[in-house]
Amino acid sequence: MKRRDLLRGTGLAAVAAGLAACGAREGGSAGTASDVRLSWKMVTSWPANLPGLGTGAALLGEMITRASGGRLRVRVYGAGELVPAFEVFDAVSRGTAEMGHTASYYWKGKAAAAPFFCAIPFGFNAQEMNGWLYEGGGLALWRELYAQFGLVPFPAGNTGVQMAGWFNRELRSLADLRGLKMRIPGLGGEVMAKVGATPVNLPGAEIFTALQSGAIDACEWVGPYNDLAFGLHRVAKFYYYPGWQEPGPTLECMVNKTAFEALPDDLKHIVETCCRAVNDAMLAEYTARNQQALDQLVREHNVQLRRLPDDVIAALRRASEETLEAMAAADPFVRRVYDSQRAFRAQAQAWHAISEEAYYAARR
Amino acid sequence: MKRRDLLRGTGLAAVAAGLAACGAREGGSAGTASDVRLSWKMVTSWPANLPGLGTGAALLGEMITRASGGRLRVRVYGAGELVPAFEVFDAVSRGTAEMGHTASYYWKGKAAAAPFFCAIPFGFNAQEMNGWLYEGGGLALWRELYAQFGLVPFPAGNTGVQMAGWFNRELRSLADLRGLKMRIPGLGGEVMAKVGATPVNLPGAEIFTALQSGAIDACEWVGPYNDLAFGLHRVAKFYYYPGWQEPGPTLECMVNKTAFEALPDDLKHIVETCCRAVNDAMLAEYTARNQQALDQLVREHNVQLRRLPDDVIAALRRASEETLEAMAAADPFVRRVYDSQRAFRAQAQAWHAISEEAYYAARR
Numbered sequence: 001m002k003r004r005d006l007l008r009g010t011g012l013a014a015v016a017a018g019l020a021a022c023g024a025r026e027g028g029s030a031g032t033a034s035d036v037r038l039s040w041k042m043v044t045s046w047p048a049n050l051p052g053l054g055t056g057a058a059l060l061g062e063m064i065t066r067a068s069g070g071r072l073r074v075r076v077y078g079a080g081e082l083v084p085a086f087e088v089f090d091a092v093s094r095g096t097a098e099m100g101h102t103a104s105y106y107w108k109g110k111a112a113a114a115p116f117f118c119a120i121p122f123g124f125n126a127q128e129m130n131g132w133l134y135e136g137g138g139l140a141l142w143r144e145l146y147a148q149f150g151l152v153p154f155p156a157g158n159t160g161v162q163m164a165g166w167f168n169r170e171l172r173s174l175a176d177l178r179g180l181k182m183r184i185p186g187l188g189g190e191v192m193a194k195v196g197a198t199p200v201n202l203p204g205a206e207i208f209t210a211l212q213s214g215a216i217d218a219c220e221w222v223g224p225y226n227d228l229a230f231g232l233h234r235v236a237k238f239y240y241y242p243g244w245q246e247p248g249p250t251l252e253c254m255v256n257k258t259a260f261e262a263l264p265d266d267l268k269h270i271v272e273t274c275c276r277a278v279n280d281a282m283l284a285e286y287t288a289r290n291q292q293a294l295d296q297l298v299r300e301h302n303v304q305l306r307r308l309p310d311d312v313i314a315a316l317r318r319a320s321e322e323t324l325e326a327m328a329a330a331d332p333f334v335r336r337v338y339d340s341q342r343a344f345r346a347q348a349q350a351w352h353a354i355s356e357e358a359y360y361a362a363r364r
Numbered sequence: 365m366k367r368r369d370l371l372r373g374t375g376l377a378a379v380a381a382g383l384a385a386c387g388a389r390e391g392g393s394a395g396t397a398s399d400v401r402l403s404w405k406m407v408t409s410w411p412a413n414l415p416g417l418g419t420g421a422a423l424l425g426e427m428i429t430r431a432s433g434g435r436l437r438v439r440v441y442g443a444g445e446l447v448p449a450f451e452v453f454d455a456v457s458r459g460t461a462e463m464g465h466t467a468s469y470y471w472k473g474k475a476a477a478a479p480f481f482c483a484i485p486f487g488f489n490a491q492e493m494n495g496w497l498y499e500g501g502g503l504a505l506w507r508e509l510y511a512q513f514g515l516v517p518f519p520a521g522n523t524g525v526q527m528a529g530w531f532n533r534e535l536r537s538l539a540d541l542r543g544l545k546m547r548i549p550g551l552g553g554e555v556m557a558k559v560g561a562t563p564v565n566l567p568g569a570e571i572f573t574a575l576q577s578g579a580i581d582a583c584e585w586v587g588p589y590n591d592l593a594f595g596l597h598r599v600a601k602f603y604y605y606p607g608w609q610e611p612g613p614t615l616e617c618m619v620n621k622t623a624f625e626a627l628p629d630d631l632k633h634i635v636e637t638c639c640r641a642v643n644d645a646m647l648a649e650y651t652a653r654n655q656q657a658l659d660q661l662v663r664e665h666n667v668q669l670r671r672l673p674d675d676v677i678a679a680l681r682r683a684s685e686e687t688l689e690a691m692a693a694a695d696p697f698v699r700r701v702y703d704s705q706r707a708f709r710a711q712a713q714a715w716h717a718i719s720e721e722a723y724y725a726a727r728r
Binding site: 063066067068069070122125126127128130131132133134135136160161162163223224241242243244247264265266269270273274276277279280281283284285287288289290291292294305307308313317344347348349350351352354355356357358359360362363 | 427430431432433434486489490491492494495496497498499500524525526527587588605606607608611628629630633634637638640641643644645647648649651652653654655656658669671672677681708711712713714715716718719720721722723724726727
């Protein structure tokens with residue numbers, strides 16, 4: 001039987017060699033990549049396939065699945081399908097889902113600094129936000145903040161400058177904001193409270209009913225492309241700009257830290273690269289679709305398009321500075337984030353004054 | 365010997381099974397991915413590691429290599445290392461290199477429509493360019509144009525609004541442009557010729573010497589971040605804005621069509637996704653670095669920062685429209701591209717007037 005054992009041995013050795021070889025061919029930094037075959041859940045704060053936000057999340061899942069050759073398959077769930085819109089943070093932190101697509105300004109109850117990584121009133125537009133996050137130290141601060149929750153955040157989309165929102169009556173001056181019940185989340189809500197309004201936070205899907213029932217008098221959602229999809233023009237006629245509260249909100253992809261760190265290097269890079277590609281893709285979609293939707297709102301639905309009165313803009317800007325300063329004074333991490341943003345904003349604002357702004361003026 | 369054969373057979377069958385298994389595990393759309401092990405050359409029109417452009421090309425090569433787990437290794441060559449700056453198009457078309465990182469406005473000699481996919485005088489800024497390329501039909505037209513050269517183009521970077529350029533004397537009015545010899549490529553050069561200047565095209569690396577020797581009186585390169593790196597302030601003192609000629613130039617990654625189509629699906633997706641990620645990354649880098657460089661130019665090097673005189677801006681805008689119209693009248697493909705851009709620009713301009721522009725004004 002010796003010879004047979006020897007031969008069988010040869011056979012098994014060859015099998016081992018074969019398997020080793022395919023690991024090697026797969027190669028690179030991820031020696032174990034060929035053994036990986038994962039299915040991940042992505043929970044989101046958006047209705048499934050909502051234009052822009054929902055389709056952006058869907059695109060991210062598709063990109064990761066394709067770029068990984070199916071080794072990391074991502075299934076995307078709309079708000080409420082697996083967990084409610086505002087439970088995405090806990091679900092991914094716990095590991096109920098490996099990843100989520102949402103916005104960090106929903107999590108100010110978890111960490112006071114969280115909203116600063118999404119949108120800052122009178123802060124960065126999309127281009128400036130990306131500059132700060134990737135080249136100005138913003139992403140490092142975000143990673144540091146989320147690490148304590150077992151989360152790894154990635155910028156994964158931007159809507160560009162939003163609209164100031166929908167109001168069921170005309171705003172003639174600052175006085176008209178007093179006592180106004182408005183759906184406005186994040187830091188914008190804090191600022192609205194400071195000028196006398198009553199901010200309310202609701203998931204997108206609940207805005208229409210709240211405005212229709214009179215539970216709220218006004219709301220901000222995103223911009224024409226998304227607001228038309230929600231039919232907000234059917235429950236409010238006055239549509240105000242510009243979106244001082246969200247001049248360039250970053251959407252976030254959050255990944256459970258344990259799940260992320262268990263990935264081979266190539267899949268880590270694929271997740272990170274796909275998030276960055278979606279960060280580019282979503283802004284392009286909003287840039288292309290907003291005006292088409294706005295035309296429809298104004299021409300077909302007789303929406304009244306208005307610029308916020310000057311005294312309202314001035315009061316909101318003042319209240320924004322006071323609100324952000326007070327938050328920074330109350331929380332050392334907010335202080336670090338806010339100081340980092342102010343330093344970068346001074347620079348970006350000076351550059352954009354002679355580049356983007358001067359160009360818009362020259363083109364007119 | 366029968367039994368031994370049988371056993372050896374088992375061994376070989378097991379080897380085959382092992383190899384088949386790793387193909388399957390690799391799985392997804394790219395069944396053959398585990399067999400792929402490629403090394404690609406990326407030739408560029410930039411000095412190796414030039415801030416922004418060169419580092420963007422390097423980042424792209426690195427991202428593809430990492431995301432592919434080393435199955436597609438990309439080696440990046442600076443201008444002149446493998447082929448000169450302006451031979452990138454031919455080199456990738458021939459297959460001397462599998463890919464290139466450059467700008468389509470260097471190729472107007474190959475196809476009159478090529479420059480329209482990089483920068484259009486008084487045209488799109490970066491955000492609008494991405495909107496048109498990805499959501500307004502631009503990329504499809506670009507792919508159609510390049511297919512006849514055996515090339516597949518991908519947007520892979522944007523500098524944002526550039527500067528109008530460096531001049532060795534002050535511009536007081538339009539008359540000062542007459543007879544001026546200026547390095548300015550692409551459509552901006554055509555427009556300059558129309559207002560009486562003499563456009564010259566030179567690779568970036570040759571600008572300094574040409575300006576120093578007096579072979580040219582003026583130049584545009586990119587913006588503060590790149591211009592400081594080239595030391596252009598040492599050979600010209602007047603620095604003008606805004607960059608009407610390149611309000612949001614898209615850099616291109618071109619891939620040899622045969623090489624691209626030979627890739628398994630997952631590597632195709634990785635190349636495309638990494639280009640899109642670099643498209644996001646490069647703009648963030650310029651947004652963060654330009655003002656730092658401008659501060660240094662103005663404070664340390666006493667550069668004279670000036671806005672173009674109104675009559676110069678008005679004349680250049682008029683000349684731009686005439687130039688683009690004439691090109692469209694002379695070439696049916698340019699007509700299609702230009703009409704597509706004009707339709708998109710009317711929309712994007714209207715939207716950005718109440719979003720980006722209105723926000724910049726409210727923040728001031």
